[in-house]
Amino acid sequence: MSDLRFVDVCAGAGGLSLGLEQAGFEPALLLDKKDVACETLRVNRPAWRVVEADLLDFSPSRHQEIYDADLLAAGLPRVRSGASVAQGGSDAELRLLEATVYLAHAVQPQALVIENVPGLVDAPDYEAVRSFIREELHHLGYRFRWIVLNAADFGVPQDRRQGVLVALREKHFDAFRPPEPTAGEYLSVGQALRQSMAARGWRDVDRWAERAHGVAPTLVGGSDRRGGADLGPTGTKKAWARMGVDGNTVADDVPGPDFVWDPEAGRDGMVRITTEQAALLQGFPPDWRFAGRKTARYRQIGHASPPPVGRALGLAVRAALGGPAAGVAGYTPTS
Structure with a gap:
């Protein structure tokens, strides 16, 4: 066998x-x-x-x-x-x-x-x-x-x-x-995404990763009948907000060097994750590629x-x- x-x-x-x-x-x-x-x-x-x-x-x-x-x-x-x-x-x-x-x-x-x-x-x-x-x-x-x-x-x-x-x-x-x-111990969001978040030279990445010290809430793909991609229902978005992440949308790219991370200022001060990062949070290898536009990719993930x-x-x-x-x-x- x-x-x-x-x-x-x-x-x-x-x-x-x-x-x-x-x-x-x-x-x-x-x-x-x-x-x-x-x-x-x-x-x-x-x-x-x-x-x-x-x-x-x-x-x-x-x-x-x-x-x-x-x-x-x-x-x-x-x-x-x-x-x-x-x-x-x-x-x-x-x-x-x-x-x-x-x-x-x-x-x-x-x-x-x-x-x-x-x-x-x-x-x-x-x-x-x-x-x-x-x-x-x-x-x-x-x-x-x-x-x-x-x-x-x-x-x-x-x-x-x-x-x-x-x-x-x-x-x-x-x-x-x-x-x-x-x-042996849970892998945190900060640990899983720190390297990708720093890819464009974001200066606040370590401070953010320290705050994102827990595991992510369950990613929700949503329905094809809904609008664009987001990270889930209201309770899930609140959990993301506690990590300084805006769960209302999915980003096209990771933050640049001049992005000011200030989650207390609201959504504009929060970081957003990309579809590639969502795939990492699902345990996919970095080289696994997803077909389609952003919303279709996120829903598959x-x-x-x-x-x-x-x-x-x-x-x-x-x-x-x-x-x-x-x-x-x-x-x-x-x-």
């Missing part, structure tokens, strides 16, 4: 796929319905098999390469609380979750990983969804476990809690161990699964499946 393969649906900008690659998995197919996300994937990994299609319309029989995949992975749009399969699954997010579970019928992977909101793990409002998943997976012969992971525990400078379903074939399930935190979390999940699943760990730390990405 030296070459474990995965299928990633709703792949977005590739955060989960990149993490799985770092864990030693090879991609069989990546699926996303947005052209800009598919362009991002192809720019960074030309050798990956990327299919631009809606999961709800996806026909597995036309893509034979998925049938020998060991892992089916999905970082899905957030399912709303109270969504009910019994009511016909009218919510688009719920229908995508259902489609992922049904795709497992066709792919028959050894393992299934679905990432979504933390509430999906145990909140009463999601019981109907969990009941549907439980019945379907038991029917297919899987055992499963719900876990909540925080990206900050894996070296990502962001408080980002993720609810994760990990299902495995009966013969592998008892060998599965949830990922253990890899970060905000919706992504942090690659370090994907790597931790991939290593945990790989160990349960019996895949060798040798050489994973110094992986060589496919190009």
Whole structure:
């Protein structure tokens, strides 16, 4: 089992796929319905098999390469609380979750990983969804476990809690161990962004980095139906303001040498982060490029699964499946 393969649906900008690659998995197919996300994937990994299609319309029989995949992975749009399969699954997010579970019928992977909101793990409002998943997976012969992971525990400078379903074939399930935190201490926003903030000679960078001593609040990608890019709802923007960051917009560039940082003076005295810096806060490597205009780039980043979390999940699943760990730390990405 030296070459474990995965299928990633709703792949977005590739955060989960990149993490799985770092864990030693090879991609069989990546699926996303947005052209800009598919362009991002192809720019960074030309050798990956990327299919631009809606999961709800996806026909597995036309893509034979998925049938020998060991892992089916999905970082899905957030399912709303109270969504009910019994009511016909009218919510688009719920229908995508259902489609992922049904795709497992066709792919028959050894393992299934679905990432979504933390509430999906145990909140009463999601019981109907969990009941549907439980019945379907038991029917297919899987055992499963719900876990909540925080990206900050894996070296990502962001408080980002993720609810994760990990299902495995009966013969592998008892060998599965949830990922253990890899970060001895949290990486702060100031530590993560100091070098990039200083790139144009900003004189106040050290004073700002000292103030930005905590992890970032959860980045929110927002909806395509909204206006331009910002860092999230009101509470999130207040958290950014305490770090001296204006969360109402995303910058085109980092501050120049003469920018006066004076957060007490209001938004004009606050620094703003760029899309490239938002990607660093999600744990993407600096050389990962995002297609599209600024708002499209930021939304891809905000919706992504942090690659370090994907790597931790991939290593945990790989160990349960019996895949060798040798050489994973110094992986060589496919190009």
